[in-house]
Amino acid sequence: MTIPDEIPICIDIMSKHISTTDETINRDQELDYYNITENRLKIFESDGYKCHYCSKQLTRFSATLDHIQPVSKGGDNSLINLVTACLHCNAGRGNKLVMDYIAKNGNNS
Secondary structure, X not given: OOOHHHOHHHHHHHHHHHHHHHHHOXXXXXXXXXXXXXXXXXXXXXXXXXXXXXXXXXXXXXXEEEEOOOHHHOOOOOHHHEEEEOHHHHHHHOOOOHHHHHHHHOOOO
């Protein structure tokens, strides 16, 4: 008796499924960039350790991550939803939408 891994038609179907599945996965959205330290540091480094809102220079110890779309409004911990922020701007923004926060406080909070 042969198992599906040994049947040529099954091998062909499985390999096509695997290759199409790999193309549709966006690793930056799948990875947790908020809770995993190495991933947090990648965002801080990418942003030059500067606050996204007030451009204040930060350190590894003073930088925080801010969700562009708040978690309370459906945001996630993906790379595209996180920016470096100082504690003042992050706390001041709360769960306000980014554009509402910038409009009220300007780009130099």
